[in-house]
Amino acid sequence: MKTSYRDALRAALREALAADARVFLMGEDVGKYGGSYAVSKGLLAEFGPERVRDTPLSELGFVGAGIGAALGGLHPIVEIMTVNFSLLAMDQIVNGAAALRHMSGGQFHVPLVIRMATGAGRQLGAQHSHSFEGWYAHVPGLRVLAPATLADARGMLAPALACPDPVLLFEHVRLYNLEGELAENPEAWRCDIRSAAVRRPGDAVSLIAYGGGVPLSLEAAETLAAEGIDAEVVDLRVLRPLDGETLLASVRRTRRAVVVDEGWKSGSLSAEIVARLMEGAFYDLDAPVARVCSEEVPMPYARPLEDAALPQAHKIAAAARKLVAGT
């Protein structure tokens, strides 16, 4: 069937709400407004205001309430409108949800899913456009997902809800309108939340990306293919725990890698990927791993500046080209 990333996310929510009475969705404007990115549109009418619960503007409070609700036996899905706002709730996520199992010696666990929009490209400026998922990927006790395909948008919620630990799900704003075919059969989107995926096989260079970087990398791979460079595109999918094996296997084969990350370069998740490659594939590399990240500026509003600040397919292709040429 033809679907969009947004519709796939919604279908997954609907399925989860229908399947398990313990599941509910909570967040700012998820109900009556229909979700700020329209992901939850229609769900209020279907499931009512208790299970599609609009909250006041209180990120710390309702994320913490989600943790409490999970402790109390529910399986909450909490929506935070945008990753920038999640900083208001970070204490509850990091000092609370992530630590509870360990601090309690394994007695408590927090089966909570937190969804949020991330990323730039819609000219939303410096308080609505960043990519902090790498920070969450640093935290033991959390699991962090970044669906980049229709299948993952459709398929990741179920295993996230089945996971007994807090799972953060990052939806890239540029992907919501992504459209394409998704088979009707649930097998088409059934997925684990452990492995990275090779989205395009190739042997000349590995393009390692996640979220919004995946379509860019695929586009870059097409460009490169036209020039006779056969790039492999690896979609991390799961930012924590990282699937080092898939990464290493790819790079050991291609011997070159470009890591694509919409976070600001210094200290982004891309650095961890480079470090993993240093640790596990140093002797296999023909050239130092390259990175294509966001420029280190709070995201500017103006279109040309925002474009210049972000990773782009042509930048990825250029980095890959340079790696291949240099060896």
Added chain:
Amino acid sequence: MKTSYRDALRAALREALAADARVFLMGEDVGKYGGSYAVSKGLLAEFGPERVRDTPLSELGFVGAGIGAALGGLHPIVEIMTVNFSLLAMDQIVNGAAALRHMSGGQFHVPLVIRMATGAGRQLGAQHSHSFEGWYAHVPGLRVLAPATLADARGMLAPALACPDPVLLFEHVRLYNLEGELAENPEAWRCDIRSAAVRRPGDAVSLIAYGGGVPLSLEAAETLAAEGIDAEVVDLRVLRPLDGETLLASVRRTRRAVVVDEGWKSGSLSAEIVARLMEGAFYDLDAPVARVCSEEVPMPYARPLEDAALPQAHKIAAAARKLVAGT
């Protein structure tokens, strides 16, 4: 003169308060209580309650008020008791202080210093012991410092206050009681807030550390020296912007490096250091760069577990030994 890290920090605060009427200190219990780590002890009596201002428990509020006060012409020094609590104020720091200059097209700037305690080793458990300074080091618009010596504890505040942009200063809890000699002459502690420092020259391997990791690395270097391995210890000092040149110069000479970071390994600042070395010294390396970080667990309380979770001198020495032996 003989001094301690704590006393050196206090002397710097006193000097700053005395020198400039626009400077004031604000935070929870900095006044009447004397500072939770006793850094500001005695300053209330000396400067009065307007300039050594106790705040209610309102991290978001008083950090934001610090930003506003800086916009209004003051030079606030805001103390957050512990880096874990800074997550409550992260929105103001990241979405606010760091972004204001850029968002306003350069019209506003925020001459604010935020000090906080970081790190583990005092059995304070999973909500008081982490090392999130690497997160702040990811953010354009901020400057991030980590004094590891008496001289830096004494000297970093003045240039931080002179800096027209927000500066975060991380004091490692294990260092407060560090004692030693500091010359009386201000030249002894005058410092820039741009460069890393080589704390011990050596040619066999570079131990790259900051904050609490510096004494551990020096200790490891002593152990290694006894075995005939001459380790260089590089203290990052400034976590943002990173002084890549000093790092690269060291590693190009030693051809091997161990990065020490008390953050959890995945996604810690150590990853960025590794990535910089990948990018700038790949062809100079005789072996992949190694990392000694905290184990990926919320910090446990029990002494043996906390010890096991943290970087230790013997782990650093072992990593260095392995690098040297392997080549």
Added chain:
Amino acid sequence: MTAVDPVPFDKALAIGLLSDMLRIRRLEEAAAEWYGAGKIRGYLHLYIGQEAVAAGAVRCLSREDDIVATYREHGHALVRGVPMKAIMAEMFGKAAGCSRGRGGSMHLFDAAIRFFGGNAIVGGGLPLAVGLGLSARMLEESRISACFFGEGAVAEGAFHESMNLAALWRLPVLFCCENNLYAMGTALERSESQTDLCAKAESYKVTALRADGMDVASVHEVTRDALARVRSGAGPCFVEYRTYRFRAHSMFDPDLYRDRDEVEAWKKRGPIHTFSARLKAEGLLSEAEFLALDAKAMAEVSEAVAFAEAAPFEAVEDLARDVVAGEGP
């Protein structure tokens, strides 16, 4: 037309207020239009319907006072004195914009006139205003800081912490709450257990006043009184402006959560036509004068659009400027 109270101030002020409301209205209508044309992007939050608040309140402030606003701040910026050209150019993302195109609609700034933005974190401006007030006190400057925010922000922890700090320290802060009854699609009674916002403010021992936010005269009068209290050193003051936005929350909002009748009923109370009717009834305004004011506002808007269109974008090479002082990062 029912009887109206006489306008409680002189003609020059009355005309000034009306003119400001018209300028905001015309600016915003143009912004909507150019959004439709794709020249303005990102989030655009229109202020249409609420003009009386910015027009009436901002005019009470002195040039030394500080203003902190939200993402719905075109009106406040304009009345404060940010040139319309600079606002429009900012929305177009141009280097001549009041934030050099870095900010866009949500992040208008102007240091020269102490306009501290344009904050798009709901509640995020409140602590800044507290700090500005603190700086005024410590520097012994007589300015006060005024913070505009929506009723939705009242649920945020930032509101609570800021009210308490300002009250505890008796800071010269004016909290200007524009209660337009909705935070995106969430009605006040679905976000606050206590919907009497003045009662909430009073729980911090902060004096709270209420103004009819659809009536620029009420806004002006109440704000003036509130400011007098703040300036007297009595500590912060809170004003609730009861108002309504006629448009959707942003250009992305399908506006499905409000009753059409409710919107229409509020439109009947529109601040521009009610105030001009009143001025006419008082003999302070003729239809010709009204048309002239409106024409002037429209001319200003056309000029601003022409300016914004013609202005260049900042060169991409300058992307990294203004991240930190000097050479960054």
Added chain:
Amino acid sequence: MTAVDPVPFDKALAIGLLSDMLRIRRLEEAAAEWYGAGKIRGYLHLYIGQEAVAAGAVRCLSREDDIVATYREHGHALVRGVPMKAIMAEMFGKAAGCSRGRGGSMHLFDAAIRFFGGNAIVGGGLPLAVGLGLSARMLEESRISACFFGEGAVAEGAFHESMNLAALWRLPVLFCCENNLYAMGTALERSESQTDLCAKAESYKVTALRADGMDVASVHEVTRDALARVRSGAGPCFVEYRTYRFRAHSMFDPDLYRDRDEVEAWKKRGPIHTFSARLKAEGLLSEAEFLALDAKAMAEVSEAVAFAEAAPFEAVEDLARDVVAGEGP
């Protein structure tokens, strides 16, 4: 000895309350001692002086109810039913501790009796309690959630957001505020513009009651009334317990911010001696009975210490367990 009100309940309950207070007191004295000996480390926050609150309030709760507490929670844990051995072993960092030595004094947990910790972020437990209340409602379980916190937490945004959510959604949450007048070294009047905490709670339309936190009978009675309201479905309730800590904030606190006279005056109102005097005056307790209760408490403590001392630390190889389910991370 002045005349005292008759104790408003039967002997068994009275003795139970007294016994719990003694058990807390002796446990904490031992903790202080073993802290001095270096066996307990990190932060240790003693509850001495406040025992009436935990003893009186926790006993009102049913086994199904949920409890969320702070870092000053030994008393609550003990009265709730966490074995003293498990508490002491936890403070000693041993694997037999109620959090396997992972938590320490600030992070006592016991899932079996719905004791949700042990939260060392001031105000951090409040949203959890709201969520627990929400889960009770949605799962149609009759439990309520009780959250203990200090008056210092009231300034945090978390308090504000939690009160509003609980009131707005009419959740079965009991907010138990232990007002011991200080947050570390910060006295209430230096942290709140409004020091009447019940008035603050009422500003959320939450019913607020006040109890004498030095009097276990008052605590018990008021808590029982508050719980009855919550159980009736009337939404959350707030109780302010006026109390005082006799010891410093933590073992690191030089306690320089309080007047010695003030401390001594409060000690005269110590919950254990006043309550036992009252029971004696009522003929419900003899000195011998008192001594026997105390001896029993001390014996329990000695046993707990012996247990904690003898217990092993968790093997370092198991460091990474209980980070995530199954094999982590």
